[in-house]
Amino acid sequence: MRTLDFSPLYRSSVGFDHLSGLLENSRRVEKKQSGYPPYNIEKVAEDEYRISIAVAGFSEQQVEILLQDGVLSVTGKKESKQGEEQVFIHKGIAGRGFQRKFNLSEFIKVKSASMANGLLHIDLERETPEALKPTRIPIGTEQPYAVNSNAA
Template identity: 45%
Template sequence: MRIDFSSLYPNVVGFERMARELEGLFEQKSAGWPPYNIEKLEQDRYLITLAVAGFERDELILETELGTLKIKGQKHPQEGERTFLHQGIAERDFELSFKLSQHVEVQGARLEHGLLQIELARELPEPLKPRQIAIGNPETLALPSAE
């Protein structure tokens, strides 16, 4: 499924590169395994869910560095030889990377029923948050006079 972000920018000129980067976030160049979902929970909160059946907590590594979330799965070697009549559950190592937007931070992660869920949230610093500015009297402002 391809997500088209062009409808989000009908009145913006010069931000085509940003739109292409947003599209690229949802078109990960991976082998397609493990499968994952990216959900928008509410304003500025997101959830990435990976299907990692067969992996234990100590076989999964999550790291963030320079705006990138990396998720690695490294299976421990199995003792003894196993004979499969059919093997449909992949038990191979993997590495996925997700480029995070500015000010998006990982809030936490949990592994339950073979699903790894990673919560993300955008936390804007105070100076970047919108604020209302009160209009005062001319006498209270330290502006140069128009003389």
């Protein structure tokens, strides 16, 4: 088991203390979450991302997407059919519900969500505020100050 010591980073950084908690939580979540359903995270453009989740067998009404406190949660709930007993010779298609959670960065916004061909697509965009964008400072030319040699 490896341990990480973040104390050298804290000495020269302000406001990044949540990173160690995020890393620690990701280790715990990874152990708890199964690989179901599979998903992809794709960088579409410089500030655009897409999460694609395989949700074959789920309808749009059975899938819920929530964004709360920077955590995007996708939940799929299958309702059991009461009264209909099915007899399977082999059951390889998963019929269980699921929940996937994704931690989003501070300025990541959900643009849209769509479902096609058994895939749920969630489009994300980074919206950096104008105040945080780099500002180019023009270099001007000033006349040098003349030193008055008569002043004594």
